[in-house]
Amino acid sequence: MTATAGAPSRDEIQETVDRALRPGPPPQYDELVALEQALLLIIADLYSEVAEQQLDPREQSSLTAIRYQTAVGLGSGLVSAHQQVRALARNCLWLLDQQAEGARS
Numbered sequence: 001m002t003a004t005a006g007a008p009s010r011d012e013i014q015e016t017v018d019r020a021l022r023p024g025p026p027p028q029y030d031e032l033v034a035l036e037q038a039l040l041l042i043i044a045d046l047y048s049e050v051a052e053q054q055l056d057p058r059e060q061s062s063l064t065a066i067r068y069q070t071a072v073g074l075g076s077g078l079v080s081a082h083q084q085v086r087a088l089a090r091n092c093l094w095l096l097d098q099q100a101e102g103a104r105s
Helices: 010-019 031-051 059-070 076-105
Strands: none
Touching: 010 031, 010 076, 031 059, 031 076, 059 076
């Protein structure tokens, strides 16, 4: 990934995703809030790049679903917040894969 000014590197993104997908009990709520914010920034950066690519209908549907997922928010419960952060992390992985595919095209 060619990082733009201030954009996280692929390694930094992977580190954030790994923290969000770490197995075990949910982290404290404040850590989930921080992870959500980091993931939303990453998604915003990757989303704009992937949205410019030629995507097939299934990929376009996934991209639309990500847009809606980012609008959900954490909610007030620890379990729902943990699930939301994990969903955002998986969205980041999908966007990274799509970005890499676009770079190869």
